[in-house]
Structures are given as structure tokens and as C-alpha cells.
Amino acid sequence: MTPRHVIDLNQLSKEQWMGLLKLAHDIKKHPSRYDQACRGRILATLFFEPSTRTQMSFQTAMLRLGGRIIGFDNPENSSVSKGESLKDTVRVVSGYADLIAMRHPMSGAPKAASLYSCVPIINAGDGGHLHPTQTLTDLFTLYEETGRLDHLCIGCCGDLMYGRTVHSLIKAMSRFEGNSFVLISTPQLGVPQYIKDRLEEKNIPYQEVNTLEEAIPMLDVLYMTRIQQERFASEEEYMSQKGVYVLDGEKLKLAKSSLKILHPLPRVDEITYEVDDDPRAVYFEQTEYGMYARMALMMTLMEQHGERCLEPVPASTHDVHCTNPACITSREHYLPHLFEQKGNQLVCRFCDEPVQE
Structure with a gap:
């Protein structure tokens, strides 16, 4: 059985991941079989910071399963603007909905919400910490596009310090045999030490490099990320990092013909538009894969945890x-x-x- 709340994808076993990916594949192949799977169910999307793809992906996923949606995409339009605590917001909304997908700018907020919710919480991104459903999306993209999740050389490029998608992806892919990582960033935006500690604990090969040209020939997967302006304390700090890594047609000449290019989106200037037409670019397909992955996850959670239950808050x-x-x-x-x-x-x-x- 899957955990009641999905805060970190590593709460699930590899076998559970594969079950979700196979279900997502079947939903993609036979959508009509699932168009009433969540009839009568309500998803609440609580987005305390802006989102386009993740929020709409969750909403579309629920609608395609025959369910309904409530929620907000701006805390200024809710009682949060009046000083309401996260505990009170979640306790109230969990009485209205069967499932909550939550994005928040502070690390650990969905974990905190899960302590006070009567229904399952899905972490839709918490600050620079984790983004498990994006990782499930990434796993499904690789599963569909490469046919495997092992023995891949994975390059992560750009904002590796604040990029929660990168943190989740590294943690997930490190559980599959034979994977290695190439971390491409400036020293200021390198992955947090706790991520490198986990790789070293498991003896997983990784290297840190400064240039995309140096890394790209060895990669099976290139995971590009934008430099996130909203994570910087000042415009000056952001501008010093912006535009350092740009993937273009010239750099792609150095890459394998089998390379798969992923990006959680939105992009700013880190991938030029000419790359969109390259068959190795799968980031737009990736957004659609995410909808099927979230459909599979929501179906599974509501089937296994359908009754409201408020568990004791730990001491x-x-x-x-x-x-x-x-x-x-x-x-x-x-x-x-x-x-x-x-x-x-x-x-x-x-x-x-x-x-x-």
C-alpha cells in the first residue's frame, strides 16, 4: 500500500514507482477506461506561490478522471492573507476535499500540512526542497522515451542549489542500478551538500563540471533547469548567474544521437528555440506525461485512502x-x-x- 501522504517520492518503493508508471502508461493508452475513475471526488489545489504547468496538470488530471476541483492559486485571495495559519487552512480544506495538492514557497510545508489533514496531501513543490510529482513525471518520461530507468548517465544543468526538481530526480534515479550523474553548475549554484552526501553514502558515481560542452558528450539524459530569479535575495545576484548555461544547436552537435533533453519548465533563455525541433528534445512531451503520472498517483491514493482520517500529531x-x-x-x-x-x-x-x- 502507498503511504497516505506523498511528500517525498522516496517514501515509495521502486516496485510502487513501477506500478504507478505502468498504470500511467495504461491510462495514456486507454483513457476511456479511466474517465470516471474519480467520479464524485474533489481535489483541492492549494498553491501558495505561482504555477502554470503543475497546477493545471493536477486540475486537468482530476477532470479527466471524472472528478472536480476547488482551491486557490494566490494566497492573497484566501484567508492566508488575514493571517490564518497553515494548520487551520489545511484542517478546513481537508473537510471539503478528498485529496489536497499543495505548493508552498517554504521547505517542509506539505509535511507540516500532512500532520493536520483528514485527507491525503501531495507535495506539489515546497520551496527549493522537493517536487515529487515532477520527479514522477520525469521517471515516466524516461520510462516512455528510453524504455529503462537504469544504467543512464544523467546530466543536471543550471540551478542545482534551489532546483527542487533536480534534488528529487537525483534522489530517485540513485535508486536504480548503474546510474551516474554529471552536475553542471557554477560554484554558487551547486547541489546542496546533503544531496552529495547521499550519493557518496551509496557509492554512486558523480562529477561536478563547470561547462555544458565538457559534459554533454557523455550524457544519456540532459536535465536543464532555469536560473530561478525568485530564489535570489537581489537582482544583482540573479543577474550574475543568468545566462551562464544555454543549450543551443551548436552544443548539441557534441551530444549522442540518443540523448533525451528534459526540462521541468518554464524556461527563460537556457534552451534556444531552435532546439525545440530537435528529436532529442522531449520537454513538451514531458508536460503531457506529467498529467498521466498525476492521474495514476491520485487514483491510487484515493483508492487506498478513501476515508477521512485525522491521525495524532507526533510529539x-x-x-x-x-x-x-x-x-x-x-x-x-x-x-x-x-x-x-x-x-x-x-x-x-x-x-x-x-x-x-
Whole structure:
């Protein structure tokens, strides 16, 4: 059985992933078999920051399953603007809906929401932390486009520091045999240390390089990301990183003919429009694959966790506070202090960051 809430895709086993991918494939192939699968069910989309693809993908997925949707895409249009806590928002909305898809700018917010929800919560992106349904989308894209999820050399390029899609993808693909990673970024936007720690713990090969030209010949998959202006403290910091990595036709001459180019979108200037016509570019197909992947996930959660159930909130595990200012616990102070010991570090269960002394 799948977990009640999907906060991190790594909560699921590889066997459960493959079950979802096979279901998504069948939905794609035989959509009419599933057009009433969620009849009478309601999805609430709670988006505390802007989104186009993810929000519309969830909404379209539910509508194609015969269900209905409620929610908001701007917290200023909700009681959040009046100071309502995340706990109260989720407790109320979970009484109206059968499932909640939630995006939030702070790390760990969907985990926090799951403590107070009567219905399953799906993390639709939490700050620079995780984006599990994008990762499920990426897995399904590779499953459909390459026919395998193992023995791939995967290049991740651009914003690897704040790119939650990259963090989730690396964690997911590291569970399949024979995969390796090439991390392409500036020193300022390299992947967080906890991601590299996980790769090293599992003896998974990875290398960090500074140029796309150096990396692209060895890749089976190139995962491009935009430099996210909204994650920078100032315009000056953003401009110093913008436009450093641009994929164009000239660089593609160095790549394998079998390369698959993915991008979570939106793009800014990191992929030129000429690349769109290259058969190796599958990022627009990727958005459609995401709808089928989310259909499979929502169907599975509602079939297995159809009844409303409010579980007891866990007690604090330690008498310390998370020191990460981007963690939801820095705003919602009623949350229990949940930590786990990893080696000689105490790690927050909401944002996965170690406590800084």
C-alpha cells in the first residue's frame, strides 16, 4: 500500500514507482477506461506561490478522471492573507476535499500540512526542497522515451542549489542500478551538500563540471533547469548567474544521437528555440506525461485512502529549533520539533537540513 501522504517520492518503493508508471502508461493508452475513475471526488489545489504547468496538470488530471476541483492559486485571495495559519487552512480544506495538492514557497510545508489533514496531501513543490510529482513525471518520461530507468548517465544543468526538481530526480534515479550523474553548475549554484552526501553514502558515481560542452558528450539524459530569479535575495545576484548555461544547436552537435533533453519548465533563455525541433528534445512531451503520472498517483491514493482520517500529531523529538530560515518551522511556530540523528548531525524532518550550531 502507498503511504497516505506523498511528500517525498522516496517514501515509495521502486516496485510502487513501477506500478504507478505502468498504470500511467495504461491510462495514456486507454483513457476511456479511466474517465470516471474519480467520479464524485474533489481535489483541492492549494498553491501558495505561482504555477502554470503543475497546477493545471493536477486540475486537468482530476477532470479527466471524472472528478472536480476547488482551491486557490494566490494566497492573497484566501484567508492566508488575514493571517490564518497553515494548520487551520489545511484542517478546513481537508473537510471539503478528498485529496489536497499543495505548493508552498517554504521547505517542509506539505509535511507540516500532512500532520493536520483528514485527507491525503501531495507535495506539489515546497520551496527549493522537493517536487515529487515532477520527479514522477520525469521517471515516466524516461520510462516512455528510453524504455529503462537504469544504467543512464544523467546530466543536471543550471540551478542545482534551489532546483527542487533536480534534488528529487537525483534522489530517485540513485535508486536504480548503474546510474551516474554529471552536475553542471557554477560554484554558487551547486547541489546542496546533503544531496552529495547521499550519493557518496551509496557509492554512486558523480562529477561536478563547470561547462555544458565538457559534459554533454557523455550524457544519456540532459536535465536543464532555469536560473530561478525568485530564489535570489537581489537582482544583482540573479543577474550574475543568468545566462551562464544555454543549450543551443551548436552544443548539441557534441551530444549522442540518443540523448533525451528534459526540462521541468518554464524556461527563460537556457534552451534556444531552435532546439525545440530537435528529436532529442522531449520537454513538451514531458508536460503531457506529467498529467498521466498525476492521474495514476491520485487514483491510487484515493483508492487506498478513501476515508477521512485525522491521525495524532507526533510529539517533539528534541528540544531544539531548526536553524534553516527557509523551513516552514520558522514561520509556523506551533509545529512539533521533529528531528532525526544522521551520523553526527541532527537533521530536521521537515526540510532535511542539519541543525547549525
